[in-house]
Amino acid sequence: MMKQHFALAGNYGKLHGELVIPEQPRGLVIVAHAHRIAVNDTSARHLLACGYALLGSMLLSEREMHFPDATQDVGRLTRRLLDVIESSNRDENTKKLPLALLVGGEVTPAAIRAAAQRDARVAAIAALGGNADRAGLQALGMLTAPLLMLFDASTAPTAEVWERVRQRIAAPNESHILNPGDKTGERIADWLQRHMPPPEPI
Numbered sequence: 001m002m003k004q005h006f007a008l009a010g011n012y013g014k015l016h017g018e019l020v021i022p023e024q025p026r027g028l029v030i031v032a033h034a035h036r037i038a039v040n041d042t043s044a045r046h047l048l049a050c051g052y053a054l055l056g057s058m059l060l061s062e063r064e065m066h067f068p069d070a071t072q073d074v075g076r077l078t079r080r081l082l083d084v085i086e087s088s089n090r091d092e093n094t095k096k097l098p099l100a101l102l103v104g105g106e107v108t109p110a111a112i113r114a115a116a117q118r119d120a121r122v123a124a125i126a127a128l129g130g131n132a133d134r135a136g137l138q139a140l141g142m143l144t145a146p147l148l149m150l151f152d153a154s155t156a157p158t159a160e161v162w163e164r165v166r167q168r169i170a171a172p173n174e175s176h177i178l179n180p181g182d183k184t185g186e187r188i189a190d191w192l193q194r195h196m197p198p199p200e201p202i
Helices: 042-049 074-090 105-117 137-142 153-168 184-195
Strands: 002-010 013-021 027-033 052-058 099-104 122-128 147-152 173-178
Touching (some): 002 074, 013 074, 027 042, 027 074, 027 105, 042 052, 042 099, 074 099, 105 122, 122 184, 137 153
Parallel strands (some): 027 052, 099 122, 122 147, 147 173
Antiparallel strands (some): 013 052
């Protein structure tokens, strides 16, 4: 297994991340949160055990974390996520792997926008909560990557909004409200297995 830390530099500062690649990876999952690297979260670890490479990245620089509204800036988070996707396209270890996005709630609308703009690259999305409607009608209508939305009981109002939003999405989509003890990682792994193509031969 290969592990490496990285930092994407821009005029906004550095975005820190970590890449973990198992033997013979079946795909790459970008695990994106606004202000933390989440490759060690339970769901991410399960995906690694299933053979997926993980690219965990923060989408805000250390300086930007102090801005009170930084996590609400969908345009900024979208641009950063696109930067991370492009970095995976340049990396010899990941550029041929089919790609999926696993995002925390604040990044959900940005993931939808990014996937709509990179529809030939992003094969699937799994989102842990978030307001998908903030992606905008254009991105929702353009989205082709299958989208899995997972909500916990505390985000039930967001889940109700999602039920209205999903009617605007032509891409395959599912949603679930998670109960205590649900195996979130297994749900995500099943979604990726159903919708991601096999990796290209090396």
